[in-house]
Each structure stands twice: as C-alpha cells, then as structure tokens.
Amino acid sequence: MEPDAVDEVGRVEHGGEADVLDFSANTNPETPEGVADVYRSALADAQSYPPDLPAEFRVAAADCVGCSRQEVLPMPGGLAGIRLTAEVTLTPGDSALLPAPSFGEYSREVRLQGAEPVFVDHDAVLDADPSEHEMAVVCHPNNPTGEAYDDAALREFASRCRESDTRLLVDEAFLDFTDRPSLAGTEGVVVARSLTKMFGLPGIRAGFLAATGEMRRRLGTARQTWNLGAPAIAVGEYCLTRREFVEQTRARVRAERDRMAATLGEAFDVFDSAAPFLLLDIGERSVDAVLEAARDDGIAVRDARSFRGLDSHIRVAVRLPRENDRLLEVLGDV
Template sequence: MDPDGLADVERVPHGGSDDRDLVDFSANTNPVRPAGVADVYEAALADATRYADGFDDFRAAAAEYVGRESDDVAHGTDRDDHGAHHGTDDAGCTADDVIPTAGGLAALRLAFGVTVSPGDRVLVPEPSFGEYAREIRLQGGDPVGVAHGELLDRDPADYAAAVVCNPNNPTGELRERDALDAFRTRCRAVGTPLVVDEAFLDFTDAPSLAGEPGAIVVRSLTKMFGLPGIRAGFAVAVGDLGDRLRTARPTWALSTPAAAVGTHCLRQTDFVERTRERVAGERTRMREALSERYAVAPSDAPFLLVDVGDERADPDAAVETVLARARDGGVAVRDARTFERLDSHVRVAVRRPHENDLLLDALLDR
C-alpha cells in the first residue's frame, strides 16, 4: 500500500439497507442460505481457541467448487514444483492454487498488492464495482476506466494489470468465453496479469478461469450463499502469480468458523443448482414486467440494471422518484448513479417470488 496516496482515496458507496422495515433489493446477496450453516458455525467455535492456518479442507472444497480441479493428464499439461504450467494453455485448479481470504474484497486487495506499484496504470471496466479503482489507488496506481463492453478489445500492453468483472456488476452480462480467453492470451503475452472478479459467476453455468495461466481469479461466498458477514472468499492463481499471492497473504487469512462455514457451503451443490434455477426464472419474470415501463438491461446475474429516465425528465429527478416510490412500497433499491457512466439508473436484486412481487408492485404502481 502506498502511504502517500491515502489522503486522496475515498470510500466507495455500496448497496445494503439498514432499515429492517424494508425488503432489501439494493444488495445482491441470496436471501436463502444452505441448511446446516448455524450448526457448522457453532461446532467450529470449539476449535477457535487456537490459531488456524493451512485451511486444507477449505482449499480443497474451493478448488472443486470452481469446477476446474485439474486432471493434468487429460488436459495434456504438466506442472513444475511451483505450480507453473507447461505445454498447453489448458489448465485446471487444484487446492494448492487456492489462496483463502477474508472475502472477495480481501482477495482483490491481495491481487493488486502483488501487481500494482505507485505510478502504474491499470485497466478497469466502467461501470463496474467501485472498489477496483479504490484498491488500485491505495497501491498508488492509476485506474484507467474503459467502457465495460470495450475493455476486452483494448491493448493490455503498458498496464500493470487489467480487471474484468464476469458477470459485470451492475450491468449483469456474462463475457463470451472466446473473447475472454483471447484477451487473457494477449495479456499473458505482454506480461499483464488479468484480475478476474467472478463474484457472480456461480449464478451461471459458465466455467471459471481459475487455474488459467496469467489470471488471478477472485471469488466470494457472499453472493451465492447470502453470508456477507462471514467474510470468506479466495483467490486462485498459478505459477509466479500464485507464488506471489501465497507469499503476501496474511498468515491467518480466515477465522476458524469462516473456514468451516465456507467449506460446508462450497459443497452444497444441490443448493447452488436450486438457487440458479430460481434466480433465472424470477429474473426473466421481473425483466419482462419492468420492461413495460422502464429500459431493463439483459442480465446473467442475480440483479437487473434499470434505466428509469426518459428524454423529457431530469435524470436525477427520475431516480429520486423511483427511490421514493420503492421506499413507499416497502422495498429498498440501489441508486446506481454512484457507478461511473450511469446517471439515470437503479439496480434491483432478484430475490424470492413473493418478495419480487413487492418490488414489482412498488415500481409499477400495481
């Protein structure tokens, strides 16, 4: 971290409502949690009287979860003693490639901490998660904003790193795998690490980039498993990038209860599949209904970006009207004007059917 840059770095606004009288659509966390979480947490307290490190079960569960547990013979790749890949670019994730962190944001800080030096430029998508720019500035770097739909076409040379959010937050679209692979290959050719935030990828059936050379993949348990306060996540990288992350990571990266709960959640495959099905169905229903009145972007994520402005209205007034209408209807939605390049948008999470009905009633005056 660059001490000289701290005075110029501000906090980033996020979703999440403290008003318990409102149904919160401003944060994209699953309102449902896997069965057994409380029991696992309580059982782990007995082991919390001693220091925990290694987290072998958590790392194994994480590697399996990203669906890329490597079969080097099948993939035709070999690894050296440091986990570097030789032969083909085809790769996979093993437990040794997983670096546990206290949530996805801690993984992002670690990723930028080992790639960005003061004065470095970093490619970041806009609009997207505001913490990318903040964390880069904390390292003394210069975040260079690029329209999110154009980032994969940029030349990554002369940048210390490039960032991709997949699916992108707040727009919701999933990147095409061929385009993402081509960009990673170009990044690797010029020595530019690719930081891939996959916080919402587990709501899709798309494969992770975890284990791919030249990439640092960041994952979180916050969104799918609805446990933002647990603070469990991980990064995945191989070769020199993996070595640097392992060297720089905090010695006690997770609490014992967080590691236990994380391991339990990462193994709940039926829960994940049920959540995907519910979100996909409800997202389609919500988009069709909201599109009767607003412009709603297509999404592969558990949220929708809604443009509530029109040619005749002041954008700020239009957003304020919708925010007030939502509150009056008992729901909270995310003011998306805090994202770069957005001025007339709100973002709404996809929750359970009866809750989504409340949102539709409020925003559509039903």
C-alpha cells in the same frame, strides 16, 4: 499500499439496508440448510489458531472452480483478494485497465497503490489493448450491468494479457449464478471468488483467490497469516460443497430474473443480465423520486448513479418470488 494515496482516496458507496425489503444488495436471500449448525460447531475450534492453509477448505474451493488445491489461497472475502492482487502487482505510476461501469472498489484499490485507473466501456473491455497497463480487471458477470462475457473471447483476452505481461484479475463473485466455466487455473490469471453472493453470507467474510506459478507464490507470501477464522473456514468448506443448493438457486434466479425483466421492461429499459440483479434505466424519471417512493412502500433499491457513467439508473436484486411480486407492484406505480 502507497501511504500518500490513503489521504486522497475516499470510500465507495454500496447497497444493503436493514428494516426494509432490501433489493439494493445483490446477495442470495437464502443460505444452505445446516449452516448455523456448522458455525456453532466450529466455535470450539476458535479457541485455537486456525490452520493457515486449511486443507479441506482449499479442496472444496478447488473442486468448485476446477483448479488444483495448491492454486487456492483462502481470503476473508473476495475484496480482500482484490486488494492483495493490486498490492503485489502495482507500484506508484503504474496503470490498470478497468471496465466501466463496474464495481467501484477496483479503482479505489488501484488508487490506494498510487497507480492510475484507465477506464474502458464494460462491453468493450475484452477488445482493449492490455499491453500498456500493468494490470487489467474483468468482472464476470459484470456488476451492475449483469453482462457475462463470451468464454472464448475472455480466454483470448487472457492470452493477450499473458503475452504482454499484464496481470489479469477476473472477479467471479457472481459466476456461481451461471453455468460458465471459471478461469481458475489459467496461467497468468488471478481469479477472485466469494461466498457472499451465492450463499447469502456477506458477514462471514470468506472467499479465495486462485492463481498459478510465480503469481501464486507472491500472493501466498504476501497474504496475511490466519486470515480466515475457524467458523469462516468451516462454513466456507460446507457451503462450497452444497452443489444441489447452487443448482436450485441458479434455477430460481434464472426464472425470476426473466419474469421480472419482462414485467419491468414494460416501463423501463432493462439490461440483459446473467447475474442475480437487473440494471434499469428509468429514463426521464427522477432517481431520487423513485428511491423515495420505493422506500415509502418499505423497499430499498440501489441508486446506481454511484457507478461511473450512470445517471438515470437503479439496480434491483432478484429475491424470492413473493418478494419480487412486491417489488414489481411498487415499481409499477412510480
């Protein structure tokens, strides 16, 4: 990290509120059955240092994304992996190709290294020339638009990054909600994954990176020792093997997202989404007025103006059917 950059880079606003029906955060409102028991059972192991490279966790993660165990590096959440990738890739004066609008932490992490983010429209990022940059980032599916990229086009972009010696970071935080294949195990690509979204466990802080070859070695060397505690390791391993839970969640989210998009589309411009959220362009309405009206009815929605290039947008998560009914009722009156 570049010390001087710390004084110039601020924090990024995120969703998530208590004491309301929260549609501002895009995490699963359900968790796999049995998680609490696994967590409690792991507390005894917390009296000792955890394994630095927990074998069972790495096997579960590798099976989940289709790579080898040796290519998996445990992380305390996907964002920790994003930072580590930036740290071992970028130096002051470098540049990174970033989609916009997208997750605001990408540009923050780039700037913390003293490097410069170069933005391109999210739907044109795979057509961009990566050769002028040391790193490129793709959010797949993209947050906040929900766009999932064509698999062949994504792999072709990865090939061009590899040819130009540009490090490609693919953030797959929401890929679990699709049936798309992961890029884990692809030469020259670093994949970041998290348990936050699919398994509804943002407070556990568990995830992993998948990388190959020399980049895997560099990440492994720079990674903090014991960066996952015993409960996070146990819960992570358990969740990553809950394939029935994943399939049931995908089906629920797909059905509810389609239903919500159809209803909300009568009043708003709704972006196509493969993720557990919908981005809405509310047109001439006041974003502040919509946020306030929703909150008066006990609902929090995400002010999407914090995303680069958006000025008349809100984002809503896909929750449980009865909760989604309430959102549709409230937004139908704004």
